Amino acid sequence: xxxxxxxxxxxxxxxxxxxxxxxxxxxxxxxxxxxxxxxxxxxxxxxxxxxxxxxxxxxxxxxxxxxxxxxxxxxxxxxxxxxxxxxxxxxxxxxxxxxxxxxxxxxxxxxxxxxxxxxxxxxxxxxxxxxxxxxxxxxxxxxxxxxxxxxxxxxxxxxxxxxxxxxxxxxxxxxxxxxxxxxxxxxxxxxxxxxxxxxxxxxxxxxxxxxxxxxxxxxxxxxxxxxxxxxxxxxxxxxxxxxxxxxxxxxxxxxxxxxxxxxxxxxxxxxxxxxxxxxxxxxxxxxxxxxxxxx
DNA sequence: ATCGTAGCCTGGAGGC
DNA sequence: TGCCTCCAGGCTACGA
Numbered sequence: 001x002x003x004x005x006x007x008x009x010x011x012x013x014x015x016x017x018x019x020x021x022x023x024x025x026x027x028x029x030x031x032x033x034x035x036x037x038x039x040x041x042x043x044x045x046x047x048x049x050x051x052x053x054x055x056x057x058x059x060x061x062x063x064x065x066x067x068x069x070x071x072x073x074x075x076x077x078x079x080x081x082x083x084x085x086x087x088x089x090x091x092x093x094x095x096x097x098x099x100x101x102x103x104x105x106x107x108x109x110x111x112x113x114x115x116x117x118x119x120x121x122x123x124x125x126x127x128x129x130x131x132x133x134x135x136x137x138x139x140x141x142x143x144x145x146x147x148x149x150x151x152x153x154x155x156x157x158x159x160x161x162x163x164x165x166x167x168x169x170x171x172x173x174x175x176x177x178x179x180x181x182x183x184x185x186x187x188x189x190x191x192x193x194x195x196x197x198x199x200x201x202x203x204x205x206x207x208x209x210x211x212x213x214x215x216x217x218x219x220x221x222x223x224x225x226x227x228x229x230x231x232x233x234x235x236x237x238x239x240x241x242x243x244x245x246x247x248x249x250x251x252x253x254x255x256x257x258x259x260x261x262x263x264x265x266x267x268x269x270x271x272x273x274x275x276x277x278x279x280x281x282x283x284x285x286x287x288x289x290x291x292x293x294x295x
Numbered sequence: 296a297t298c299g300t301a302g303c304c305t306g307g308a309g310g311c
Numbered sequence: 312t313g314c315c316t317c318c319a320g321g322c323t324a325c326g327a
Contacts, residue, residue: 122305
């Protein structure tokens with residue numbers, strides 16, 4: 001379940017192990033992995049083969065690898081875009097190592113060094129090649145131009161976020177999970193940040209004061225920085241970083257996945273509520289349900 | 296325009 | 312033991 005901190009760990013791994021290397025081969029083992037590359041697997045491979053990866057960038061949970069040189073036909077700058085979904089991994093492995101059970105796409109390099117492999121059990125992740133366009137905070141891949149900056153980016157505008165948030169007519173957690181308002185916040189860190197800010201997940205956005213919104217943004221940043229410092233959250237074998245190393249932030253979570261365990265702040269048993277066919281974890285005492293709740 | 300929901304997908308857990 | 316159902320969850324498409 002990679003969220004922003006985990007994706008950032010992967011980005012750093014890609015920057016170190018893949019940037020500057022020329023792609024020599026692309027093998028799409030499972031077409032669903034490139035379903036958002038509408039021109040298909042052949043085009044996907046053709047756009048990458050012979051190109052050199054320049055760098056590794058990230059916004060929210062999206063990664064992209066800008067490619068050196070423009071596309072010959074369109075003249076556009078392009079990038080390999082990746083979203084890990086729930087279970088996606090980008091692994092840097094020895095070319096001779098046996099294929100992983102859920103290997104979806106394999107990239108080889110002209111330098112003969114380690115391969116890059118996209119492995120994804122639940123197939124919610126995807127890869128595509130897309131042109132770069134001008135967006136908030138710089139050049140971004142066209143398909144993700146609608147995603148708002150994440151709270152760790154310099155381009156994140158807290159004033160604009162607060163204004164748009166208060167104009168919404170929904171619950172705060174639903175708004176936090178809306179990647180067009182603020183990107184990179186998933187179910188885990190939404191619950192953790194709301195707990196830190198002592199906000200119930202169903203609190204109507206229009207009732208939030210500016211100081212409370214600032215507190216919430218600070219809480220989001222703190223929980224992400226904490227996760228990043230520990231190498232990202234991990235619950236099981238599914239999440240590993242680019243080198244195959246597991247993160248271990250899960251033991252630091254205050255409420256997520258801790259139903260009936262004591263709140264670290266007041267000792268009240270943590271509750272689990274159904275939310276959008278999923279779960280919300282919160283402390284009944286620190287985060288009382290508002291009288292007018294918006295789900 | 297904005298808000299809310301169904302559906303995508305696999306495998307582990309737990310019930311019987 | 313094996314079969315069944317539930318659960319995890321980011322994102323898109325679509326309906327209201």
